[in-house]
């Protein structure tokens with residue numbers, strides 16, 4: 001069980017979940033176990049959920065029409081209802097800090113948004129209109145960013161209510177989605193040959209794989225049941241994409257540790273933030289309550305880029321991660337793009353906090369924190385919530401898996417008991433009796449010993465010792481009835497087989513026609529085995 005509070009003894013050793021050593025550290029750079037993360041997560045889950053549903057954290061901005069910077073996507077068209085998103089159009093319902101004026105002139109053609117980015121990007125200034133807008137001294141502008149923070153202020157950007165556009169199964173997939181994932185993983189091919197490359201490469205891969213796996217968990221957890229019309233978890237889908245791969249689950253936990261550490265690191269700054277009036281206490285208390293559950297040892301970012309030698313590597317890491325955030329503009333499905341943007345921005349913000357605050361002097365540190373835009377902070381908290389939800393869902397899936405396993409075990413046990421009381425065994429028993437009855441008492445004993453030895457591998461019900469009056473007539477009548485009963489049962493079995501025959505032929509024909517048709521239209525290899533037969537769990541366990 002991944003849940004620390006639950007009873008470990010309930011779990012069968014056969015589940016892939018058990019192959020994760022829950023008492024062990026999530027990675028060499030994390031001083032935290034799976035169990036401890038489960039505990040932290042169950043402690044903060046409620047507050048985090050409340051926080052991302054507040055007016056401040058539930059809105060995000062993105063440019064839906066931004067061109068894909070890596071290939072021509074001019075034919076992009078999001079036609080499927082499940083992948084399109086609702087944008088905010090009724091501004092009058094929004095709180096003051098989301099009004100166009102506070103957002104830096106959104107929808108105001110006279111305002112050149114990009115010109116004002118310095119002001120717009122200052123997180124503190126954006127929180128409350130009319131606050132004293134004194135800026136901290138500005139150190140020389142280095143590139144500290146792991147994503148393009150200015151794009152949120154683009155004129156084309158639209159405001160989206162994240163709670164109204166949940167991340168769930170949209171049907172987006174196939175070659176196009178695979179190309180995007182392939183491109184993202186391709187960013188892991190570091191050119192630098194500096195020391196420490198391995199750790200950085202490993203961390204980069206884990207981040208990307210953890211994001212991929214976390215999206216996999218969310219879509220498995222929110223699938224449309226076409227029979228009931230309700231959205232809910234689909235165990236087979238989850239097992240095929242994430243559950244059967246302990247390394248993917250581990251990477252989700254790794255990402256959780258990374259984002260949690262980033263939040264822990266800006267904790268002193270967050271507690272000093274001055275949120276607006278009525279909003280202030282509620283939001284602030286939630287943030288404080290969440291971050292107070294986190295610990296500095298959850299992730300050791302200092303292990304990655306230790307010295308001057310690895311600084312070059314850090315630059316490369318930053319540029320490569322920026323590319324991961326930029327490739328989100330190539331995702332055709334709007335819902336997927338929205339959540340892809342939120343999460344990659346959340347990771348980018350975490351990396352900025354972890355790697356750029358570390359070596360900076362106090363002035364630069366203040367500068368970096370002050371320059372965090374509200375979109376980065378919103379993305380950071382929402383990404384943490386996504387990971388938190390993924391971990392909660394993994395624990396639920398594990399319970400579902402174990403329940404299913406138990407049901408199947410029970411079925412198998414029932415089958416065995418039906419099987420053991422099957423006529424085949426009765427016949428054997430009767431055959432023994434018949435043979436024995438024709439022999440002398442002594443022979444009878446010898447024979448029985450031999451027979452029982454011969455069938456010792458069969459599990460027979462223990463013979464009941466019942467004193468019976470030996471009645472020859474009764475014995476023959478009973479034998480006759482038993483034989484007739486057996487013949488009738490055999491006939492019923494043959495009859496049922498004939499009845500099932502057309503159905504079986506139809507199923508086989510349909511399956512073959514399906515294969516031929518897929519081959520004919522050129523998608524013969526589209527379905528992989530695990531998708532064709534998702535209940536066959538391939539356990540990829542080390």
Ligand SMILES: Cc1cc2nc3c(=O)[nH]c(=O)nc-3n(C[C@H](O)[C@H](O)[C@H](O)COP(=O)(O)OP(=O)(O)OC[C@H]3O[C@@H](n4cnc5c(N)ncnc54)[C@H](O)[C@@H]3O)c2cc1C
Pocket residue numbers: 167168169170171172173174177178180181208209210212213214215216219241248328331335336337339340
């Ligand atoms: C940015 C982005 C956001 C998306 N958001 C959504 C969404 O909101 N809703 C939705 O329904 N779909 C979404 N998708 C699509 C979804 O991620 C899958 O691509 C799609 O469901 C097809 O899945 P698949 O099983 O064919 O393999 P894919 O998930 O496309 O994976 C391709 C290959 O990568 C490998 N792989 C898979 N997972 C991992 C991992 N964690 N670590 C390492 N290797 C791995 C496997 O070999 C797999 O065959 C999104 C895709 C992208 C790129």
